Amino acid sequence: STDKLWGGRFSAQADSWVDEFGASISFDQMMADEDITGSLAHVKMLQKTGILSAEDVQQIVAGLEDIRQDLHQNKLHFTVENEDIHMNIESILTDRIGPVAGKLHTGRSRNDQVATDFHLYVKNRLPKIIDEIKTIQKTLVKLASENVETIMPGYTHLQHAQPISYGHYLMAYYSMLKRDIERFEFNLKHTDISPLGAAALAGTTFPIDRQFTADELGFAAVYNNSLDAVSDRDFALEFLSNASILMLHLSRFCEELSMWVSYEFNYLELSDKYTTGGSIMPQKKNPDMAELIRGKSGRIFGHLFGLLSTMKSLPLAYNKDLQEDKEGVFDTVKTILPALRVFNGMVATVKVKKDNMYKATTHDFSNATELADYLATKGIPFRQAHGIVGELVLKGLQTGKNLQDITMSEFKEISPLIDEDVYHVLKPEVAVERRNSFGGTGFKQVEAQIDQAKRELAE
Numbered sequence: 001s002t003d004k005l006w007g008g009r010f011s012a013q014a015d016s017w018v019d020e021f022g023a024s025i026s027f028d029q030m031m032a033d034e035d036i037t038g039s040l041a042h043v044k045m046l047q048k049t050g051i052l053s054a055e056d057v058q059q060i061v062a063g064l065e066d067i068r069q070d071l072h073q074n075k076l077h078f079t080v081e082n083e084d085i086h087m088n089i090e091s092i093l094t095d096r097i098g099p100v101a102g103k104l105h106t107g108r109s110r111n112d113q114v115a116t117d118f119h120l121y122v123k124n125r126l127p128k129i130i131d132e133i134k135t136i137q138k139t140l141v142k143l144a145s146e147n148v149e150t151i152m153p154g155y156t157h158l159q160h161a162q163p164i165s166y167g168h169y170l171m172a173y174y175s176m177l178k179r180d181i182e183r184f185e186f187n188l189k190h191t192d193i194s195p196l197g198a199a200a201l202a203g204t205t206f207p208i209d210r211q212f213t214a215d216e217l218g219f220a221a222v223y224n225n226s227l228d229a230v231s232d233r234d235f236a237l238e239f240l241s242n243a244s245i246l247m248l249h250l251s252r253f254c255e256e257l258s259m260w261v262s263y264e265f266n267y268l269e270l271s272d273k274y275t276t277g278g279s280i281m282p283q284k285k286n287p288d289m290a291e292l293i294r295g296k297s298g299r300i301f302g303h304l305f306g307l308l309s310t311m312k313s314l315p316l317a318y319n320k321d322l323q324e325d326k327e328g329v330f331d332t333v334k335t336i337l338p339a340l341r342v343f344n345g346m347v348a349t350v351k352v353k354k355d356n357m358y359k360a361t362t363h364d365f366s367n368a369t370e371l372a373d374y375l376a377t378k379g380i381p382f383r384q385a386h387g388i389v390g391e392l393v394l395k396g397l398q399t400g401k402n403l404q405d406i407t408m409s410e411f412k413e414i415s416p417l418i419d420e421d422v423y424h425v426l427k428p429e430v431a432v433e434r435r436n437s438f439g440g441t442g443f444k445q446v447e448a449q450i451d452q453a454k455r456e457l458a459e
C-alpha cells in the first residue's frame with residue numbers, strides 16, 4: 001500500500017509532478033469553511049442515527065471546530081499529496097485526534113462531499129451578489145428621478161432616432177438588472193438542494209438521514225436521485241450564465257458611458273475617482289473602469305463556455321473532469337463583486353451635461369417623426385406624410401435647415417392644414433413629453449416606472 005488515504009490497493013506511488021497535476025487544493029481550499037460545515041452536519045447525523053457513538057462524534061466535532069478556528073487564523077498547512085480540501089482536512093483531523101478521524105467518512109464519499117461544498121459555496125454568495133445589484137438599481141432610480149426631463153438623443157443604428165428622457169434610458173438598465181436578480185433568485189432554488197448522502201453515486205447501506213443533514217445545512221430540499229446529486233452542475237452553469245448576462249448588461253452601459261464622455265459626444269463626465277490619466281498625454285481622462293468592466297465580461301463568458309464544454313457528453317456519474325467546475329465559478333465571484341461595486345460608484349458620481357445632451361437633439365432631424373405624426377393627425381395618410389417629411393429632410397440637409405427652421409409659408413405650400421402649433425410639436429422636450437404611451441419615454445411614463453421601481457426596492 002502507499003501512504004495516500006486511499007492507498008490500500010496501490011503498490012506504486014505517483015510521481016510528485018503527477019500528484020501536482022491531479023490536485024485541486026490550490027483552488028478548492030476556497031471551500032474549506034463549507035467543507036468543515038458539511039462534515040459537522042454529516043457526523044452529527046451519524047450520531048443521531050446511531051451509526052457512530054456519541055464519544056466518537058464528540059471527538060470528531062471538537063477536532064473539526066479546532067480546525068475551523070485555525071483556518072480562520074490562517075494557520076492550516078495544506079499539501080498537494082493530500083490532493084484536495086476534503087482529504088487535507090481529514091488528514092489534519094487524523095493528525096489531531098488519531099484514528100477515530102477515520103470514522104468521519106462513514107456513509108459518505110468525496111463525490112457527494114464536494115458537491116455539497118460547492119452547493120454551499122454558491123448558495124452563500126448569491127445573496128451578496130443580489131444585494132450589490134440592488135444597490136446599483138437604487139442608484140439608477142435616484143439618477144433617473146433627477147433626470148426625468150433631461151432630454152437626449154435616443155439612438156437606433158447609432159443614428160439619432162427620436163429624443164428621449166435620460167431618466168428613461170437609465171430605467172431601461174433598471175429593468176435589465178431586475179431580470180438579473182430574478183435569474184439569480186431562481187438560481188438559488190436550484191442551488192438550495194442537498195446532495196449529501198448520495199455517497200459515491202448509488203447511496204449507502206448505512207441507515208443515514210439525508211433530511212437531517214439537509215436541515216442542518218439549511219438546504220431547502222434533498223436531491224431525489226443519487227446519480228443526479230453527484231453529477232449535477234446545473235446550478236454552477238446557471239450561475240455562470242446569469243453572471244454572463246449581468247456582465248453583458250454592464251458592458252453595454254459601459255460602452256455607452258465611454259462614448260458619451262468623449263469629445264465628440266460630451267454628454268457625461270466621469271468623476272476623477274473612476275478615471276485615469278495618460279502616461280504620455282497630459283490632457284487625458286480615460287474611462288478605465290468602464291472599459292475594464294466591459295472587458296471583464298469576456299472572461300465570465302469564457303468561464304461559462306469552459307464549464308459547458310466540460311459538462312458536454314460527460315457520462316454519469318462522477319468523473320474527475322468535474323474538478324474543473326470550480327475555478328471559473330470562483331473567479332466569477334471574485335470578478336463580479338468588485339465590478340458591481342465599481343460600477344455603482346462610477347455611475348453614482350457621473351456628471352450629466354444636460355445642455356450638451358439637449359443641444360444634440362436640436363440640430364438633427366430627430367423630430368422628423370413628430371412632423372409626420374402631426375401631418376397624419378391633420379388627415380394626411382401616415383405613409384404620405386412620411387414621404388413629405390422625408391423630402392423636407394433631404395432638402396434641409398442640402399440647405400442646412402432643420403425642420404423647426406422651415407417658415408410658415410413654406411409649410412403652407414406643403415399643406416394648408418399646417419398651423420403655427422407645428423413649432424411647438426417640433427420641440428424635443430415636447431416630443432418626449434408627448435410619448436405618453438405605456439412604457440414610453442413621456443415624462444409621466446418615466447415617473448410611473450420610477451414609482452414602481454421604488455415600490456419594488458422597498459419590498
Ligand code: ARG
Nearest residue numbers: 024084110111114320322323
Ligand atoms: N477534488 C475532487 C473534485 O474537486 C473531489 C472529488 C474526488 N472524487 C474522486 N472520486 N476522485 O471534484
